[in-house]
Amino acid sequence: MHDIQYYLLKKRAFSGFISRLAKVQPLAAPVRRGEKNYAFELVTSANEISLPYIPTILPPKKYFFPQREVLLEFDTRRGLHAGPVGVAGPMTIFGVHTCDLAGIQCLNMVFSVRPRDHNYLIRKRKITIIGLECNDYCDEHANCALVNASLPSGGYDLFFTDLGDYFIVHVNTQAGDDIIDAVKQFQPAKEANLQDLAALRERKRVVFRNEVALDQRFLPALFDISFDGPVWKDLDERCLACGNCTQVCPTCYCFDIRDELNLDMATGVRYRVWDSCQTEPFAKVAGGENFRKSRLARQRHRYYRKFSYPFAKFFRFFCTGCGRCSRACMAGIKLKETLTSLISQGGEGPWKR
Amino acid sequence: MKRPKTAFFDFACCEGCQLQVANMGDTLLEVMGLIDLVEFREVMSEKWDGDLDIAVIEGSITDLHATERIKAIRKRSKVLIAYGSCATIGGVNGMKNSFDLDEVGDCVYGEGRWFFPTEQTRAIHQVVPVEYAVNGCPVYIPEFLSVLTAALQGIPYAVPDYAVCIECRMNENECLYDRGITCLGPVTRAGCNSWCVNNGNLCYGCRGMVSSPYVKGMKQVLEKHHVPIDFVVNKMDMYNKCRELDRNGR
Numbered sequence: 001m002h003d004i005q006y007y008l009l010k011k012r013a014f015s016g017f018i019s020r021l022a023k024v025q026p027l028a029a030p031v032r033r034g035e036k037n038y039a040f041e042l043v044t045s046a047n048e049i050s051l052p053y054i055p056t057i058l059p060p061k062k063y064f065f066p067q068r069e070v071l072l073e074f075d076t077r078r079g080l081h082a083g084p085v086g087v088a089g090p091m092t093i094f095g096v097h098t099c100d101l102a103g104i105q106c107l108n109m110v111f112s113v114r115p116r117d118h119n120y121l122i123r124k125r126k127i128t129i130i131g132l133e134c135n136d137y138c139d140e141h142a143n144c145a146l147v148n149a150s151l152p153s154g155g156y157d158l159f160f161t162d163l164g165d166y167f168i169v170h171v172n173t174q175a176g177d178d179i180i181d182a183v184k185q186f187q188p189a190k191e192a193n194l195q196d197l198a199a200l201r202e203r204k205r206v207v208f209r210n211e212v213a214l215d216q217r218f219l220p221a222l223f224d225i226s227f228d229g230p231v232w233k234d235l236d237e238r239c240l241a242c243g244n245c246t247q248v249c250p251t252c253y254c255f256d257i258r259d260e261l262n263l264d265m266a267t268g269v270r271y272r273v274w275d276s277c278q279t280e281p282f283a284k285v286a287g288g289e290n291f292r293k294s295r296l297a298r299q300r301h302r303y304y305r306k307f308s309y310p311f312a313k314f315f316r317f318f319c320t321g322c323g324r325c326s327r328a329c330m331a332g333i334k335l336k337e338t339l340t341s342l343i344s345q346g347g348e349g350p351w352k353r
Numbered sequence: 354m355k356r357p358k359t360a361f362f363d364f365a366c367c368e369g370c371q372l373q374v375a376n377m378g379d380t381l382l383e384v385m386g387l388i389d390l391v392e393f394r395e396v397m398s399e400k401w402d403g404d405l406d407i408a409v410i411e412g413s414i415t416d417l418h419a420t421e422r423i424k425a426i427r428k429r430s431k432v433l434i435a436y437g438s439c440a441t442i443g444g445v446n447g448m449k450n451s452f453d454l455d456e457v458g459d460c461v462y463g464e465g466r467w468f469f470p471t472e473q474t475r476a477i478h479q480v481v482p483v484e485y486a487v488n489g490c491p492v493y494i495p496e497f498l499s500v501l502t503a504a505l506q507g508i509p510y511a512v513p514d515y516a517v518c519i520e521c522r523m524n525e526n527e528c529l530y531d532r533g534i535t536c537l538g539p540v541t542r543a544g545c546n547s548w549c550v551n552n553g554n555l556c557y558g559c560r561g562m563v564s565s566p567y568v569k570g571m572k573q574v575l576e577k578h579h580v581p582i583d584f585v586v587n588k589m590d591m592y593n594k595c596r597e598l599d600r601n602g603r
Binding site: 033034035036037039056057237238240242243244247248261263265273274276280281295328330331332 | 387506
């Protein structure tokens with residue numbers, strides 16, 4: 001790697017940068033979807049890209065862990081022969097916000113636990129990530145400061161920060177360095193540019209303040225005493241169990257595995273497809289027993305899967321503060337409100353601030 | 354493997370779901386290689402009155418004649434597949450159940466209505482036992498093929514018991530409620546791959562409701578979006594009126 005860690009990309013060179021980058025390998029970036037939403041899609045030019053953007057409907061998780069992914073092909077005529085399926089080629093994702101970088105970091109941990117998920121890890125190895133800093137909040141649903149995801153902390157190859165008429169670009173990996181060399185639109189950052197960046201970060205520390213009145217260190221302790229709290233009853237009254245919250249979450253990784261037989265009645269595929277703990281049949285087992293029959297138990301499970309269980313296992317919250325669950329909820333269940341209720345119902349404790 | 358004797362029958366319906374089979378394209382040739390098609394009024398003239406391995410039933414049961422006929426078909430069929438909304442949930446024919454039967458008869462047949470005695474609309478499973486269901490108006494052909502391969506293997510096919518929203522989000526559609534459009538996806542069974550929303554339409558609930566739809570919660574959502582409840586009940590009843598017959602206990 002070069003010694004230089006920071007480069008500049010002038011805004012007027014941005015269009016050329018995107019066009020060249022898209023020629024290196026397929027490039028995904030945020031584009032407009034519908035009237036109020038955005039989605040990561042493959043692009044070839046800068047004018048397709050929509051900046052700034054609020055979190056996309058689905059996080060970039062879909063490129064690492066696709067909604068539906070064939071795991072193997074089988075042929076029963078060859079003595080139950082089964083073989084792996086080739087996984088997609090290399091690609092670049094441009095414009096990944098810090099919340100979504102955090103989401104990918106969470107998934108990296110989950111899928112690296114043995115037995116390792118090779119499909120995920122192969123895709124991950126082939127994806128180059130270019131992050132993009134949020135200078136301000138996207139909207140009122142975000143809670144990235146609560147989970148320390150409002151500032152970059154790794155998980156990218158290059159990281160872009162908009163500083164007016166130019167981007168300052170942090171190089172984090174060899175793959176990032178390779179882009180700098182291949183695209184040839186960058187120039188080394190000067191001391192004044194780094195001061196601009198430092199000034200932005202200082203301003204951000206004022207803008208991005210913990211969105212919930214609690215000390216995040218004590219969140220797991222708060223959850224420890226809240227399992228039977230009244231807040232879950234309130235969610236039960238409202239939740240439709242539509243599953244939107246889990247489908248759009250950057251750290252939900254549950255999937256179902258199904259076999260599909262072709263019409264030759266001999267060959268077929270085994271595939272996995274995203275599943276959701278919010279659906280009625282998710283925790284149903286043979287014999288008809290359902291371990292989480294009530295919406296109360298299912299919503300509670302979702303929150304514990306973000307703030308309690310992964311903290312015990314990985315020492316990290318699996319909420320990235322992106323706000324997608326609150327944005328997507330039909331019933332208006334808001335994560336920040338749920339946490340606020342937990343605090344007020346939790347009584348006196350170190351979590352109170 | 355001996356190809357199973359298969360027949361398509363229609364009751365009260367538009368036959369559009371059978372048309373989906375006829376329109377299947379190349380895949381139809383593969384399907385024909387799997388089954389021995391002995392009766393299918395829409396595409397062939399031959400009839401079959403013997404035993405059947407698979408009977409595919411389109412349409413709902415709306416009069417005494419249909420009741421007798423479906424019972425007779427059931428008796429000579431090993432496997433019965435309810436096919437399309439009319440068959441699986443009563444579908445649009447169920448709207449008749451919102452009215453007085455005499456009134457309905459008068460409206461359609463006038464003075465001659467005594468020649469056409471009518472009954473409450475029922476889905477097929479409300480009259481005879483059914484092994485498989487292919488929901489939809491019309492059916493979603495990939496799902497029909499999944500059900501058919503399941504039937505040929507003699508294994509169950511589970512219709513997803515969760516909302517269309519699950520598939521709609523996976524397809525990364527913008528939620529129609531974000532655009533101020535009322536959609537029945539949140540209470541309708543998935544399995545169609547959110548076919549309508551993917552193509553710029555909205556969900557009409559043609560696949561029937563999830564097994565335990567949260568009615569109170571849905572009302573709250575509609576209130577939040579200022580949608581009158583009667584409007585939605587009418588929308589639900591367009592396909593799901595026969596659901597009342599399930600609730601009242603068969």
